[in-house]
Amino acid sequence: MSDSVQIQTDERIGAESFGAKLMKRPELGAVAGLVLVLVFFLITADRSMFTLAGVINFMTPAAQLGILAIGASLLMIGGEFDLSIGSMVAFSGLFFAAATVTMGLPLIVAIPLTFVFSAAVGAVNGAIVIRSGLPSFIVTLAFLFILRGLSLVGLKLATGGSTQLRGVRDVVETDWLAPVFSGDAFTGVFAMLARNGLIETFKSGAPKVPGLPVEILWFAALALVATYVLLRTPAGNWIFASGGDANAASNSGVPVKAVKISLFMLTACCAALVAIITVMDAGSTDARRGFQKEFEAIIASVIGGCLLTGGYGSAIGAFFGAIIFGMVVIGLTYTGIDQDWFQVFLGGMLLLAVLFNNAIRKRVTGER
Amino acid sequence: MTHPIIHMQDIKKHFGNVIALNGVTFDVTAGECHCLLGDNGAGKSTFIKTMSGVHKPTSGEILFEGKPLSFSSPRDAMEAGIATVFQDLAMIPLMSVTRNFFMGREPTKGRGLAKRFDLNAANDICMEEMRKMGINLRAPDQAVGTLSGGERQTVAIARAVYFGAKVLILDEPTSALGVRQTSNVLSTIARVRAQGVGVVFISHNVRHAMAVGDRFTVLNRGQTLGTARKGEITSAELQDLMAGGQELATLDTSLGDTI
Ligand SMILES: Nc1ncnc2c1ncn2[C@@H]1O[C@H](COP(=O)(O)OP(=O)(O)O)[C@@H](O)[C@H]1O
Numbered sequence: 001m002s003d004s005v006q007i008q009t010d011e012r013i014g015a016e017s018f019g020a021k022l023m024k025r026p027e028l029g030a031v032a033g034l035v036l037v038l039v040f041f042l043i044t045a046d047r048s049m050f051t052l053a054g055v056i057n058f059m060t061p062a063a064q065l066g067i068l069a070i071g072a073s074l075l076m077i078g079g080e081f082d083l084s085i086g087s088m089v090a091f092s093g094l095f096f097a098a099a100t101v102t103m104g105l106p107l108i109v110a111i112p113l114t115f116v117f118s119a120a121v122g123a124v125n126g127a128i129v130i131r132s133g134l135p136s137f138i139v140t141l142a143f144l145f146i147l148r149g150l151s152l153v154g155l156k157l158a159t160g161g162s163t164q165l166r167g168v169r170d171v172v173e174t175d176w177l178a179p180v181f182s183g184d185a186f187t188g189v190f191a192m193l194a195r196n197g198l199i200e201t202f203k204s205g206a207p208k209v210p211g212l213p214v215e216i217l218w219f220a221a222l223a224l225v226a227t228y229v230l231l232r233t234p235a236g237n238w239i240f241a242s243g244g245d246a247n248a249a250s251n252s253g254v255p256v257k258a259v260k261i262s263l264f265m266l267t268a269c270c271a272a273l274v275a276i277i278t279v280m281d282a283g284s285t286d287a288r289r290g291f292q293k294e295f296e297a298i299i300a301s302v303i304g305g306c307l308l309t310g311g312y313g314s315a316i317g318a319f320f321g322a323i324i325f326g327m328v329v330i331g332l333t334y335t336g337i338d339q340d341w342f343q344v345f346l347g348g349m350l351l352l353a354v355l356f357n358n359a360i361r362k363r364v365t366g367e368r
Numbered sequence: 369m370t371h372p373i374i375h376m377q378d379i380k381k382h383f384g385n386v387i388a389l390n391g392v393t394f395d396v397t398a399g400e401c402h403c404l405l406g407d408n409g410a411g412k413s414t415f416i417k418t419m420s421g422v423h424k425p426t427s428g429e430i431l432f433e434g435k436p437l438s439f440s441s442p443r444d445a446m447e448a449g450i451a452t453v454f455q456d457l458a459m460i461p462l463m464s465v466t467r468n469f470f471m472g473r474e475p476t477k478g479r480g481l482a483k484r485f486d487l488n489a490a491n492d493i494c495m496e497e498m499r500k501m502g503i504n505l506r507a508p509d510q511a512v513g514t515l516s517g518g519e520r521q522t523v524a525i526a527r528a529v530y531f532g533a534k535v536l537i538l539d540e541p542t543s544a545l546g547v548r549q550t551s552n553v554l555s556t557i558a559r560v561r562a563q564g565v566g567v568v569f570i571s572h573n574v575r576h577a578m579a580v581g582d583r584f585t586v587l588n589r590g591q592t593l594g595t596a597r598k599g600e601i602t603s604a605e606l607q608d609l610m611a612g613g614q615e616l617a618t619l620d621t622s623l624g625d626t627i
């Protein structure tokens with residue numbers, strides 16, 4: 001069947017070069033950016049940045065941001081924004097801490113409950129956007145403040161006046177589910193590698209890096225699942241279609257409203273996952289948790305190739321975008337460069353990415 | 369006469385204080401091509417959108433295979449076997465031809481969690497259907513945005529033909545097409561009709577309508593001016609009706625047969 005098609009191809013159609021095929025990948029910019037940043041730090045940074053300990057050191061914040069960025073990128077491909085992700089981290093962090101500390105629930109109950117609660121808030125966000133037809137930018141901006149404020153008020157209620165809720169570590173430490181959401185994975189493997197001298201150790205013989213922080217595993221797994229869903233399932237096609245042209249998608253039978261509301265719920269759940277991981281890690285939660293993460297997540301998504309106008313982008317791009325982000329934030333401390341250059345660096349990357357994405361979009365749509 | 373597949377009774381549609389449709393009755397039976405004619409703004413697109421689940425009529429009744437039915441979304445209409453080529457084509461420029469072709473109706477393989485979009489099958493079907501319409505695609509993953517207007521229109525038509533199990537609605541499908549593509553579309557309409565599908569064909573062009581139509585309904589300012597069978601009406605009379613009667617008669621002499 002494909003043979004007969006090939007024979008019949010039009011003589012005006014030249015074979016597509018490998019380069020042209022590559023240009024069609026939305027994550028191309030992110031990969032190029034990653035190489036650029038990598039080269040930059042290989043030249044300027046202290047060698048210790050690229051030891052195992054150094055890599056884990058920048059991959060951990062990258063993973064925490066990346067989990068948010070993957071949710072944000074799916075939502076952005078679906079044609080919407082969520083500026084309340086950062087506040088959502090604080091809000092679901094509060095809910096989670098209250099569930100474990102104040103109510104004393106075991107993780108097996110507290111964690112699903114936190115996800116359900118966050119998804120419900122995401123659904124409210126989405127339903128308002130869909131029902132009102134207002135831009136999600138403005139609706140979720142309202143929620144940025146509402147959720148942050150509620151987190152503050154809620155914390156004070158839960159603690160009797162403090163803006164920090166402590167004691168999470170004490171109550172979850174012994175919970176059998178804790179290792180899935182906190183601490184390091186593969187500690188056995190790392191210990192074995194250390195014994196055989198394959199990774200760096202302290203004088204005592206214990207490995208300098210005791211294991212792989214679980215958030216890195218969550219981050220990688222989420223990136224893979226999101227990429228699979230986007231590219232290989234009907235739901236993925238619906239996400240692209242809803243963001244590309246909601247009216248055309250709806251007329252073609254795509255349940256656009258359900259798709260968009262689900263995406264809002266998903267981003268809220270990503271925020272909840274980050275909240276659970278970081279609250280368990282810190283042992284406490286406070287009202288500043290997730291501060292400005294919404295911007296960082298959107299920046300990582302855009303660096304990853306998502307168009308602000310929707311309908312185009314990739315989850316794997318957001319994965320690389322988050323790693324770039326983590327490398328820049330942490331990497332500067334390994335160089336002699338003043339750390340305050342960080343924001344300049346970031347703004348510059350964002351600008352470059354947007355210009356690049358715009359050029360790609362014109363290429364893909366054949367616009368001139 | 370066979371029962372109509374879909375019967376629209378006295379359909380009214382208001383947008384705020386704009387009366388787009390003011391009581392339109394229309395039906396289509398299996399294996400016929402019913403042409404809907406009318407000037408710009410007559411309400412043709414609005415009418416077929418009520419037929420394909422996009423708009424809910426303000427009043428009026430829709431009978432599908434004899435039973436009253438109310439589509440709450442385009443998806444409902446599609447599941448009932450109605451496929452539409454909208455005037456704006458409902459295509460997404462950033463997405464590939466295949467992804468557009470199957471948008472909302474993706475073929476899957478596997479079960480449960482392993483259920484996935486069968487892209488290979490989708491690509492093959494899409495290339496094949498496009499070839500039937502006389503277009504060789506460069507690649508099924510080519511973005512629709514890079515296609516010409518005519519090619520885009522052809523993808524939309526091929527898609528509707530592929531999914532239009534019972535009723536196929538075409539809203540001015542030939543407006544961006546060249547001579548060869550137009551005759552391809554007209555012969556596709558004839559082929560689909562022969563398979564027992566009911567075709568609703570909207571056109572500005574009386575010659576195109578006359579070439580494939582079995583019945584002709586003229587819409588003017590949201591109302592039907594009447595329905596005629598093939599042979600009961602000449603193209604000149606249809607032309608006159610479309611323009612609302614008199615005006616065209618005076619034009620006729622100066623323009624000759626340019627229209
Ligand atoms: N969504 C809408 N809101 C308000 N008015 C509309 C809408 N859709 C169509 N109309 C009006 O209804 C009338 C009929 O439009 P349309 O059905 O597109 O005509 P046609 O397809 O016959 O050219 C026009 O006057 C148009 O302005």
Ligand SMILES: [Mg+2]
Pocket residue numbers: 412413414455539
């Ligand atoms: Mg129209």
